[in-house]
Amino acid sequence: MPVMLDSALPSDQPSPATQSGEVGGVQVFDLHPVEEDFRETILTCLQQQPKAVPAKCLYDKRGAELFVKITQQPEYYPTRTELKILAEHGAEIATHLADGVLVEYGSGSSKKIGTLLDAVTKAQRPLPAYVGLDISQQHLVESCEALASQYPGLATVAICADYTQPLSLPEISALRGKSKTAFFPGSTIGNLQPDEAVAFLDNVAQLVGPGGGLLIGVDLQKEKAILEAAYDDAAGVSADFALNLLHRINGELGANLDLEQFRYRAFYNEAVGRIEMYIESLVEQSASVGDVMISFEAGERLLTEHSYKYSPDGFAALADRAGFEMTSSWVDAEQLFLVAYLVARGQ
Numbered sequence: 001m002p003v004m005l006d007s008a009l010p011s012d013q014p015s016p017a018t019q020s021g022e023v024g025g026v027q028v029f030d031l032h033p034v035e036e037d038f039r040e041t042i043l044t045c046l047q048q049q050p051k052a053v054p055a056k057c058l059y060d061k062r063g064a065e066l067f068v069k070i071t072q073q074p075e076y077y078p079t080r081t082e083l084k085i086l087a088e089h090g091a092e093i094a095t096h097l098a099d100g101v102l103v104e105y106g107s108g109s110s111k112k113i114g115t116l117l118d119a120v121t122k123a124q125r126p127l128p129a130y131v132g133l134d135i136s137q138q139h140l141v142e143s144c145e146a147l148a149s150q151y152p153g154l155a156t157v158a159i160c161a162d163y164t165q166p167l168s169l170p171e172i173s174a175l176r177g178k179s180k181t182a183f184f185p186g187s188t189i190g191n192l193q194p195d196e197a198v199a200f201l202d203n204v205a206q207l208v209g210p211g212g213g214l215l216i217g218v219d220l221q222k223e224k225a226i227l228e229a230a231y232d233d234a235a236g237v238s239a240d241f242a243l244n245l246l247h248r249i250n251g252e253l254g255a256n257l258d259l260e261q262f263r264y265r266a267f268y269n270e271a272v273g274r275i276e277m278y279i280e281s282l283v284e285q286s287a288s289v290g291d292v293m294i295s296f297e298a299g300e301r302l303l304t305e306h307s308y309k310y311s312p313d314g315f316a317a318l319a320d321r322a323g324f325e326m327t328s329s330w331v332d333a334e335q336l337f338l339v340a341y342l343v344a345r346g347q
């Protein structure tokens, strides 16, 4: 469904979101995080050595849909494990969310929030308002619309923004004066380098304010074989997801990259505790991206994503650097995944 958009550009200062429209019971705000910089970002990234793009470039509409498909693959344990933890400990988690606004960063299909909303409703502590925040606008709005129709008592707000930028919530009655808890599931924190993760958590701490909460899903360090299978599934969906970037560059930037001449690779780098995901050129080749020629050596790799894995103590120490104290945590029986509740300390 089309959305009426105003312009409000992100800056170094928290961006006051400008209302863009109301769709299917959802108040929509758009900070235009992608359009103006996708071309510039891609050209810079493809001309640097080694080639690397920020993970956010992977999430156009098709990328967001492919990510959902990844989460349904048998090898991809994080989603089902996190959902199980949220469902099993929902009553306890609900006590932390009491009557406030829940702001979900990187909300995607807004599936996990359903498990939480059911838990808080069951615990008779229904949430008054939900804010979904994602860079992939169409997917965000459609997911929030579905949520609003499923939970009619919930004020639902969609903000299309880049969560790596400082952000403040719109001044609307549904959100004004309420305590705030951030929700960052999916171990998406792992896509950020540790210093970037601290900067991100620092922005979250500013948004929720002293005493505000953060409920976060974090993938744990584990056996290499389990990790590599999760990020390179047998059905090839992870590969399609990464290679969709080339498809997106061709479509949006008038490029002629030959998708048949690239393949996807994923490795666990144990020394630094992260999965590294690449698109690898099968041959020496060049392609035009708009009016710029880009060359690849045979075997040259373009880094598309990192996914850092943490120990519970390692993550608590990282969050501490951003002023968050881990006050509760839950891990599944196989110790695959951590869900943690953290509280922002005062200044």
Ligand SMILES: C[S@@+](CC[C@H](N)C(=O)[O-])C[C@H]1O[C@@H](n2cnc3c(N)ncnc32)[C@H](O)[C@@H]1O
Residues within 6 Å of the ligand: 055, 056, 059, 064, 067, 071, 079, 105, 106, 107, 108, 109, 110, 112, 133, 134, 135, 136, 161, 162, 163, 164, 185, 186, 187, 188
């Ligand atoms: C790994 S998926 C997680 C989706 C969902 N929260 C889950 O747990 O399944 C990451 C989500 O974050 C969004 N995203 C990635 N980078 C972003 C950025 N810089 N700002 C806002 N959203 C971003 C993507 O569009 C995607 O929906």
